[in-house]
Amino acid sequence: MSILILMLSPALSAGLLEEPESCFLPDFVTSIGHSVERFDLQRQRFYFKKAGQYTVSVRVLRHEGDRTLINEDENQLGFAGAQRELGVPGLPVGTDVRFWNQAPVWGQWSASVRSRRFRFGVVVEATPKMNAQRFRVAPDHVWTTEQVTFFEAYTRRLVARNEASSLRSEANATFGGANVPTLRCPRTRQRFGNLHAWTRQRGWSWTHHERGYATLRKGSDYAVIPLGAQKIKVNGTWITLPDLVVEQGNEWYVDPAALTELGRLGGD
Amino acid sequence: MRSPTRILSLIVSLLLAFFSAESPTQTSDLPTWPDVHQSQRDYQNNLTATDRHYFPSAYAAVEFPATPPVTHALYLKGQNIVVRVTFRNDLWFPLWGNLTWKNARLRVPKQHKDLGTDILPLQLTTSTMPIYLSANGGSQTFELTISGCPNYVAVGGLEVQYDLPLTDGLMLGDNGTRNGYQAFERVAFLDNSPTGLQALPWADLAENACRWCFGSSGTDEVLREMTRGMHYSNRNPEHMLSYFPGKETDECYYKGDQDELDLTWFLNDLFVYLWTPLDCREFAAILEVSLELNGIATTCDRIWAHISNRFYYWPLCHAGMDSSMIENYTDVRPSDPGGFNFHFIARRSNLVFDAAASYKYSYLGLAHHNPVWHWPVGEHWQAPVSNRFFGLCYSLTSKAVSPYEQNQGPIAVGRTTNAGPTSIK
Numbered sequence: 001m002s003i004l005i006l007m008l009s010p011a012l013s014a015g016l017l018e019e020p021e022s023c024f025l026p027d028f029v030t031s032i033g034h035s036v037e038r039f040d041l042q043r044q045r046f047y048f049k050k051a052g053q054y055t056v057s058v059r060v061l062r063h064e065g066d067r068t069l070i071n072e073d074e075n076q077l078g079f080a081g082a083q084r085e086l087g088v089p090g091l092p093v094g095t096d097v098r099f100w101n102q103a104p105v106w107g108q109w110s111a112s113v114r115s116r117r118f119r120f121g122v123v124v125e126a127t128p129k130m131n132a133q134r135f136r137v138a139p140d141h142v143w144t145t146e147q148v149t150f151f152e153a154y155t156r157r158l159v160a161r162n163e164a165s166s167l168r169s170e171a172n173a174t175f176g177g178a179n180v181p182t183l184r185c186p187r188t189r190q191r192f193g194n195l196h197a198w199t200r201q202r203g204w205s206w207t208h209h210e211r212g213y214a215t216l217r218k219g220s221d222y223a224v225i226p227l228g229a230q231k232i233k234v235n236g237t238w239i240t241l242p243d244l245v246v247e248q249g250n251e252w253y254v255d256p257a258a259l260t261e262l263g264r265l266g267g268d
Numbered sequence: 269m270r271s272p273t274r275i276l277s278l279i280v281s282l283l284l285a286f287f288s289a290e291s292p293t294q295t296s297d298l299p300t301w302p303d304v305h306q307s308q309r310d311y312q313n314n315l316t317a318t319d320r321h322y323f324p325s326a327y328a329a330v331e332f333p334a335t336p337p338v339t340h341a342l343y344l345k346g347q348n349i350v351v352r353v354t355f356r357n358d359l360w361f362p363l364w365g366n367l368t369w370k371n372a373r374l375r376v377p378k379q380h381k382d383l384g385t386d387i388l389p390l391q392l393t394t395s396t397m398p399i400y401l402s403a404n405g406g407s408q409t410f411e412l413t414i415s416g417c418p419n420y421v422a423v424g425g426l427e428v429q430y431d432l433p434l435t436d437g438l439m440l441g442d443n444g445t446r447n448g449y450q451a452f453e454r455v456a457f458l459d460n461s462p463t464g465l466q467a468l469p470w471a472d473l474a475e476n477a478c479r480w481c482f483g484s485s486g487t488d489e490v491l492r493e494m495t496r497g498m499h500y501s502n503r504n505p506e507h508m509l510s511y512f513p514g515k516e517t518d519e520c521y522y523k524g525d526q527d528e529l530d531l532t533w534f535l536n537d538l539f540v541y542l543w544t545p546l547d548c549r550e551f552a553a554i555l556e557v558s559l560e561l562n563g564i565a566t567t568c569d570r571i572w573a574h575i576s577n578r579f580y581y582w583p584l585c586h587a588g589m590d591s592s593m594i595e596n597y598t599d600v601r602p603s604d605p606g607g608f609n610f611h612f613i614a615r616r617s618n619l620v621f622d623a624a625a626s627y628k629y630s631y632l633g634l635a636h637h638n639p640v641w642h643w644p645v646g647e648h649w650q651a652p653v654s655n656r657f658f659g660l661c662y663s664l665t666s667k668a669v670s671p672y673e674q675n676q677g678p679i680a681v682g683r684t685t686n687a688g689p690t691s692i693k
Contacts (some may be wrong), residue, residue: 134381134505135590136543 028157032150032210149211156212157247159228164246164253167192175256176263178202183246183253190243192253195225202263214252221265225252232258235265298442301363301434307356307407308332309452311341311349315462319472320532326468331453338453340471341426345457345485346419349390349426354409355443357401363441365434368396370445372414374455376424377479381505388424391416399432418457420485421493421562423478426452459490460563465529469561472535477558479503490562491621492641495614498555498623499587499639507538510588511624512545521546522553529553543588551587551624552612559614566616571649571660573609581660583628591626591637611660618645627660 030036131137167183174180175193178201183192199206204218213226224233227245231238232254241255309332318326321336331338343349349372357363374388392414399408412428427449434441456474459481466473480497484490493502501508521534534554538544546554552568559566583597590596614621622640630636631643649660 131590133590134501134508136510136588137590 025154025157025161028154032153153210153212156226156228160245160247160252163228163244164192164248167246167248167253173256175259176202176261178259178263180259181251183248185243191256192243192246193256193259195245195252195254195259197251198259198262204262216262218265223262225254225258227252232261234261298433298440300443301357301359301441303358304363304401304434304441304443305356305358306332306353306450308352308354308409310352310354311453312352312411313343313347313350315342315344315458315469317342317469317471317474319470320535323468323470323532327471338471340423340454340456340474342456342458342469342471342474343417344461345421345459346417347457349414349417349455350411351414351452352409352411354407355399355401355432356405356407357403358405360403361436362401362403362406363434363436364398364400365432366396367399367410368394368431368444369412369428370394370431371429371449372412373427373449374418374422374424375427375451376422377482377503379482379503381501381503381508383505385424388418388422389416390414399434401434417455420483421457421459421478421481421490423454423456423475423482426455428452458562459485459487462561463563464560464565465557466560470531470535472539473531473558474561476504476507476535476538477561480558481562487564488642490564491559491566491616491619494558494562495555495621495623495639495641498551498558499591499626501588506542508543508588509538509551510543510545511548511551511586513547520550522550529557531557546587546624548622548624549612552614552622555614555621555623559616564616566614566621568612569615569620571611571613573650584660585626585628585637587624587626587639594628597626597628613640615645619643620645620649 164183166187167185170182170184170191172179173182173191173193176198178198180197180201181194183194184190198204199216202218204216207215207217209215212228213224216223216225221235223235225245226232227247230244231240232245233239239258239261241258243255245258246253308330310330316326317340318324319339327338328334331341341349341351355367369392372390372392374390375385376388378384378386392412397410399410400406401408414426414428429445429449432442432444434443454475456471456478458469458474458478462469477494477498480502481490481493482497482503484493496502498509521530521537522528529550534544534550549568549570556566556568581599583599585591585593585596585598611622612624614623620640620643624639626638627636627640631646631649
């Protein structure tokens with residue numbers, strides 16, 4: 001089935017929209033096998049195609065009124081409910097994600113993501129099927145596994161990159177036994193250490209998952225690092241961090257507490 | 269006396285033309301003279317028009333050639349098409365012969381949502397006229413009058429058949445259409461002189477609006493068929509409309525805060541996409557301008573929910589879905605996604621028209637299964653049932669409410685050149 005995925009990117013709740021272009025994440029979208037099909041100037045929307053099967057379109061919200069899409073509609077299908085009902089896998093911890101049926105008769109479904117600093121909406125729209133009389137017929141299903149996977153990966157990166165967009169580079173620092181580049185939030189003074197540099201020095205391996213998280217391994221130890229989340233899972237136990245796992249320049253950064261925790265593990 | 273160079277060039281030209289000649293079924297085996305062509309088509313007595321590429325300017329006086337191309341000539345129903353056709357010779361020697369107009373026809377879209385076209389024969393007086401085209405750009409203009417045009421709203425591609433044997437005194441050539449037809453511009457026939465926001469009519473809107481109400485004539489019939497045809501995307505199976513109340517604000521063609529219908533954007537989408545979703549306000553606004561294109565003035569009204577924030581509404585089938593199938597009717601509760609707290613309709617005097625949805629019940633409570641045309645403005649549009657107000661018809665027991673907010677239609681049509689609309693108020 002061909003589908004159209006319509007992404008609605010961050011309309012910052014504080015009215016901020018620091019890097020509208022970054023919301024499209026074209027590098028990420030193309031990195032998972034899509035090609036840029038066209039750009040709709042009028043709608044400020046990128047269209048991506050994957051193997052001729054579906055098109056992903058990404059757009060930026062520009063008007064306050066568009067937040068009606070992600071309002072607190074009383075009939076939103078809560079994320080927990082969606083997980084139970086649809087088997088949706090985990091999305092960034094610390095974000096409030098809701099799915100609801102925007103217009104099931106039209107084959108359009110929406111989700112909203114709200115983090116501490118911004119929120120955005122996602123609309124997944126099925127390319128309408130037609131009967132012999134060229135009338136539209138309702139699509140078969142809501143939120144395919146492929147759609148949800150894309151949504152999760154996109155959401156993680158959108159959250160992670162936007163959270164990192166205001167961070168500033170600082171001098172290297174040593175966390176968990178490795179000296180790594182750091183970022184700091186100028187407002188909260190919160191610090192982040194470069195996870196890639198840390199794992200290189202400490203000999204951990206990476207396995208990236210298409211849903212937007214990575215599994216680190218060293219010997220018998222492992223850690224699950226969900227991009228954009230406020231938790232990491234270390235040897236089966238979730239640990240809550242002071243801040244999110246963020247991404248800047250294709251490098252992942254985590255709170256020093258995460259590096260300290262990993263540093264305690266020998267991996268032997 | 270002819271120079272050897274000229275004779276050689278002529279032979280080469282004719283050989284080239286011979287090998288590029290069309291199918292062997294043509295009546296004439298004569299080659300076509302190269303560099304003899306129609307250089308101008310100038311329609312007469314047609315309406316001054318524009319389109320999304322020209323607006324706010326009007327079309328150039330001469331339809332062909334023009335940049336951007338002028339795609340349509342607009343006439344009132346039943347009017348003769350008169351077009352002055354100029355032939356031009358860019359060869360370096362003169363040509364002469366006879367021009368005979370033979371046939372004309374209109375290639376119209378098939379009925380309902382059938383793909384393809386039908387032929388609508390038109391009439392012209394067959395006449396043979398001498399033609400002389402002097403060398404190096406010589407031209408001659410002929411006026412062609414086509415009668416028997418539809419006495420109802422229609423649109424189609426004008427096609428003309430003619431003979432044009434030409435000679436230079438030595439060789440014979442044939443620049444006519446032979447058994448085939450030449451496609452001229454598209455022609456739309458309107459019911460009446462355009463008015464309101466379409467006082468300067470848009471030809472690209474006419475291409476669609478005249479499909480929607482193709483075959484109708486007279487105010488009442490055009491009102492009905494425009495409403496019904498827009499709902500069912502009549503004769504427009506590759507560019508259909510759907511009703512989608514949940515459109516995002518900045519996807520709307522009708523900018524509420526500017527009272528401006530972005531007709532350019534709408535038509536751009538309509539000509540590109542298989543489906544163009546519209547909300548109720550857009551349906552009403554585009555219905556209004558489509559009727560104004562045919563000289564019928566209407567207004568858009570907003571019907572507000574009588575109480576609470578949203579309608580409980582009687583079952584509706586959104587435009588685009590098959591309204592003959594009962595399962596496509598939904599009765600949305602106020603809290604349901606897609607529920608709404610107002611609706612837009614088009615109104616003429618005390619009659620209401622709604623192309624956005626098919627109504628399961630008429631206002632009398634009978635099975636209807638069609639969009640709304642010629643329904644009276646009345647108290648039945650909202651009615652209390654078991655202490656709840658149900659909206660959009662079907663009630664004989666309601667008390668009078670005043671949900672109408674009148675004259676909410678666009679006060680301008682406009683175009684956009686970039687992300688935001690440009691007001692032309």
